[in-house]
Amino acid sequence: MANLAETQTTEGVPVANDDIPQAIRIAAERVSVFYGEKQALFDVDLDIASHSVTSLIGPSGCGKSTFLRCLNRMNDTIEGCRVAGNIKLDGVEILSDALDVVQLRARVGMVFQKPNPFPKSIADNITYAPRIHGLATTKADFDAIVERSLRRAGLWDEVKDRLDEPGTGLSGGQQQRLCIARAIAVQPEVILMDEPCSALDPIATARIEELIDELRQEYTIVIVTHSMQQAARVSQKTAFFHLGILVEEGETEQIFTAPRDERTQDYITGRFG
């Protein structure tokens, strides 16, 4: 027992710890969204921590996807949609008209509910965005991007011998991982996921969830999910939306074991009538 103290001091090496407060990657302040006359989101304040997974949960129509789509200006594509407030990515306002939206979407990638690979080869799916953004020129560089992206998405071993085959020929779970590989090919800082597993079976879902957990070492992830178990499993922070209002946000453990707001409690325990 004499060297107990010694052991403790030598083990005091700094390690990644979920308890340590993390840097804020995205800071949203008083964000409101209007579809024409109708207001869909009301004064949302939410900080998204770097290198963590934040889940947005809530019943259909609560505004969670609307909020997610603000983070890479996807709402710009909807006619009559207006976004008010401030959203800062690493301190820079992204709602500004002066911002290059194409550049923003390279930094803030997105994965959708239904896997949507391009009708091209697996390799071309990965190289498409780096080519547009001029991230590589030589074939060797592109090959490196393909391998690195597919490896990070946990798909490399399954597809390395058929990179020229169409991406649409893969299984649903593989297609979704291909879409994740495609999103990370341009080295984004943030990955937005809008119900990425709702079209997948439980095994494919588990693989995506495992992947999400690995990806948060390098990226900041925001995920919209209808599965509360999924939010509980994959995220460190959870935000609950209801009727366009951010009702409660906090550590995932706290939200699912002892929520503060009665509306959160009613929703996650299945008491909404």
Next chain:
Amino acid sequence: MDKGHIVTSFDAELARLTGLITQMGELAVAQIDGSVRALVRHDTKLAKKVVADDAEIDALEAEVDRAALNLMALRQPMADDLRRALAAMKIAPDIERIGDYAKNIAKRTVALDQAPVTTPIVTIPRMAQMVREMVRDVMQAFADHDIELARKVWERDVEIDESYDAVFRELLTHMMEDPRRITSCTHLLFTAKNIERIGDLATNIAERIHFQVTGDFIDEDRPKHDLSSVMVVEPREAGAGNG
């Protein structure tokens, strides 16, 4: 939490879990009553019944485990529902232990009946009455999600500790006065200790109710007053005509 779940069978399963715990609690109170009545009245027959009836509490505990396990596996309870399932799984063994202590008191009643010399039982029934009320109240607090009542039970344990100290002193004095009473006094000492432990378990349950309802632990140290572990009674104190 009177608002029902969308899936009503979930409510039924939670209610069943709560019902099992309540049933265990009622049985435990009856067992305490029976064991102490048997002790006071030297009723060996009743004591034997108490010993036999303990199996009912044990069976209910197993049923609570099964019901809670099924609830977790099939319903994936969250928030207060999850805390409720967890509380049931933690309270059930506490009540089962209470039953064991009552059973042990009953066993000693049978043994006391065969002891050479009896000892007057004065403080123990009063102490048992207090503990019985604690168990009854804590079960009421459980049924009503009443953290105020749970806290009151929690605070009352100090009185049990004080009573236990008094019994300890009383029995030591008896033993010094008449060594033939050592057998009966030793059994009574264990009986008092059993009652004191039941009080501790009632306070445990009070703490679990607090966590179940609020999601927070009671954040103070429980008042304690059990001095028996350091208590010495001098022979002089027992002897008469010394002062």
